[in-house]
Amino acid sequence: MKNIALLTSGGDAPGMNAAIRAIVLSAHHYNYNLIGYYHGYNGLINRECKSLKLADVNGIIGRGGTILKSARCNAMHSEQGVNQAILTLENDKIDALIVIGGDGSFKGAIKLAKHWQGQVIGIPGTIDNDICETDYTIGFSTAVNTAIEAIDKIRDTADAFERVFLVEVMGRRSGHITFNVGIATAAEQILSFENFDCTDQAARLNDLSNDIKVVQQNRHAGYLIVIAENLWPEGNTNLAAQITNKTGIDCTPCILGHIQRGGAPVAKDRILATKLGIAAVQAITEDKTGIMIGESNGAVVTVLLQHATQKTKEVSQRLIKAQHDILSVSNQG
Numbered sequence: 001m002k003n004i005a006l007l008t009s010g011g012d013a014p015g016m017n018a019a020i021r022a023i024v025l026s027a028h029h030y031n032y033n034l035i036g037y038y039h040g041y042n043g044l045i046n047r048e049c050k051s052l053k054l055a056d057v058n059g060i061i062g063r064g065g066t067i068l069k070s071a072r073c074n075a076m077h078s079e080q081g082v083n084q085a086i087l088t089l090e091n092d093k094i095d096a097l098i099v100i101g102g103d104g105s106f107k108g109a110i111k112l113a114k115h116w117q118g119q120v121i122g123i124p125g126t127i128d129n130d131i132c133e134t135d136y137t138i139g140f141s142t143a144v145n146t147a148i149e150a151i152d153k154i155r156d157t158a159d160a161f162e163r164v165f166l167v168e169v170m171g172r173r174s175g176h177i178t179f180n181v182g183i184a185t186a187a188e189q190i191l192s193f194e195n196f197d198c199t200d201q202a203a204r205l206n207d208l209s210n211d212i213k214v215v216q217q218n219r220h221a222g223y224l225i226v227i228a229e230n231l232w233p234e235g236n237t238n239l240a241a242q243i244t245n246k247t248g249i250d251c252t253p254c255i256l257g258h259i260q261r262g263g264a265p266v267a268k269d270r271i272l273a274t275k276l277g278i279a280a281v282q283a284i285t286e287d288k289t290g291i292m293i294g295e296s297n298g299a300v301v302t303v304l305l306q307h308a309t310q311k312t313k314e315v316s317q318r319l320i321k322a323q324h325d326i327l328s329v330s331n332q333g
């Protein structure tokens, strides 16, 4: 008999609810008590919680967001905040804590594990897919699909007007969403941290403008640029204005924003979340701690949280090269 606690932290990601459901069902299977803390680490610090029962997770597998709410909790960056969180876990007699979130949330979990005797298990939940030692994070596939759906629609106007669109996608400072969405929408350009050095802004603007003019002359079609958020130093809306000025062709900025974080999770995220949720509870039965449950080559793996947070997972070089090679051909005619 164990008391397990669960929270979701950082940016919400489609599939978090599916993971919560799997954890509730597995905990029930092992006869464990399960408490959910609300609003990320704030729920630990302010002791906002609820016992989670089977009835709480009926019908949530297909819902975006998280029934436990999420938050970015500044207090966890201070020793006082971490101690307060630990005090709550001790007072509530928690044996194991499952944290569903991104690398920031895992760093918080590592701090808790340093001074708290209970088991700490992480489940990767972020649309950014930037966590090492797991092929995918929960929410990434849905975010990519959502962005593709939106950009396919923008493509119609781009082609009809032979117009340029600069579409910004999320990912913080990592290009997994940018590259996957760019490739899947046959974007004329993919601009991300991994392939676009903005140090010489004037030169980059020149290259881009020349390419736009050549492609439009060759193809008489739209020109779609998929760009990572936080890339262009003066902001992507600004970049669109600069392109318009330079080429004399309208370049419309379009920021997809939070639609990428919401909506019903696709099958891949529901299934991944279910597998990881079940494995997290299984790991608790085996007295494991300080680990993330991930997936590698289709198999569930356990990895030290320290390793998972050591660096940001890079976009595959093969994907970057594929885009580069395809682009050089497709933009010719």
Ligand SMILES: Nc1ncnc2c1ncn2[C@@H]1O[C@H](COP(=O)(O)OP(=O)(O)O)[C@@H](O)[C@H]1O
Pocket: 009, 010, 011, 040, 041, 071, 072, 073, 074, 075, 076, 077, 101, 102, 103, 104, 105, 106, 107, 108, 109, 111, 125, 126
């Ligand atoms: N270095 C850290 N130490 C302690 N807690 C952290 C740290 N980084 C992030 N956190 C906690 O995790 C929360 C979510 O982190 P954030 O980076 O915003 O999202 P994500 O977990 O999705 O990467 C933060 O608001 C904070 O409460």
Ligand SMILES: O=P(O)(O)OC[C@H]1O[C@](O)(COP(=O)(O)O)[C@@H](O)[C@@H]1O
Pocket: 010, 011, 012, 102, 103, 125, 126, 127, 128, 170, 171, 172, 173, 229, 261
């Ligand atoms: O909505 P917010 O708090 O401004 O955060 C935006 C950020 O959150 C994300 O959507 C998800 O990031 P995390 O999962 O790491 O929290 C990023 O892609 C984006 O940069």
